[in-house]
Amino acid sequence: MKKRERIVRYSAPERINHWIVAFCFVFAALSGLGFFFPSFNWLMNVLGTPQLARILHPFVGVIMFAAFLIMFFRYWKHNLIDREDIIWAKNIHKIAQNEEVGDTGRYNFGQKCVFWAAIFSLLLLLASGIVIWRPWFAGAFPIPLIRLALMAHSFAAVGLIIVIMIHIYAALWVKGTITAMVEGWVTSAWAKKHHPRWYRAVAQQSRPKQQEKRP
Numbered sequence: 001m002k003k004r005e006r007i008v009r010y011s012a013p014e015r016i017n018h019w020i021v022a023f024c025f026v027f028a029a030l031s032g033l034g035f036f037f038p039s040f041n042w043l044m045n046v047l048g049t050p051q052l053a054r055i056l057h058p059f060v061g062v063i064m065f066a067a068f069l070i071m072f073f074r075y076w077k078h079n080l081i082d083r084e085d086i087i088w089a090k091n092i093h094k095i096a097q098n099e100e101v102g103d104t105g106r107y108n109f110g111q112k113c114v115f116w117a118a119i120f121s122l123l124l125l126l127a128s129g130i131v132i133w134r135p136w137f138a139g140a141f142p143i144p145l146i147r148l149a150l151m152a153h154s155f156a157a158v159g160l161i162i163v164i165m166i167h168i169y170a171a172l173w174v175k176g177t178i179t180a181m182v183e184g185w186v187t188s189a190w191a192k193k194h195h196p197r198w199y200r201a202v203a204q205q206s207r208p209k210q211q212e213k214r215p
């Protein structure tokens with residue numbers, strides 16, 4: 001493919017940031033499921049041994065939160081809900097048939113929902129995680145609060161796992177999306193089809209530069 005047909009979607013630091021979040025998520029989710037369900041106890045070995053998993057799980061969680069916070073401040077403006085999102089949501093049945101609706105910007109309504117669900121559940125996971133973090137912080141909280149935090153932590157974790165499963169499915173299902181996060185680029189055809197408003201904005205930005213280059 002000709003390089004000029006490619007549009008940069010994520011820089012290398014952005015991709016490294018995203019994959020740190022993704023790796024931390026996989027390790028935290030698998031070890032967490034291992035703690036929670038007896039039939040999944042074997043999953044605690046993803047972090048070495050069950051004992052090591054118990055020590056590392058909260059630290060991995062904190063790294064995931066901190067790395068996601070960088071993504072949050074980088075992308076929150078692109079994830080604000082607008083009028084086009086209502087059109088997208090109302091036509092979700094068409095989206096499921098691989099049609100596109102509305103004048104979508106950098107992210108569509110589905111991606112925006114993943115974004116806000118991720119920050120909400122990560123905040124809940126962090127706050128409840130600190131309350132239940134033995135031996136460092138849990139001693140400072142009363143038992144009823146620790147019980148409540150355990151429940152909140154479990155619900156938030158299951159919620160985030162479901163959301164990220166949808167996110168991964170969408171990233172692989174929409175052809176041409178995964179290169180955005182692996183190599184940093186998408187094709188102009190992909191951008192025109194799935195994110196027409198973003199495509200126009202990028203094209204407009206690069207136009208004066210191209211004109212400058214002309215002899």
Ligand code: HEM
Nearest residue numbers: 021022025075107111112115118164168171177178180181
């Ligand atoms: C583990 C496997 C994962 C895969 C294969 C994956 C794949 C991708 C891809 C391909 C994109 C680019 C989509 C686009 O620009 O249109 C993306 C964006 C993004 N991903 Fe992931 N991801 C994974 C995990 C995660 C996790 C664990 C989180 C957060 C907890 C996350 C949060 C995001 C966010 C916030 C964006 C930018 C979209 C937005 O701001 O709405 N991803 N991901």
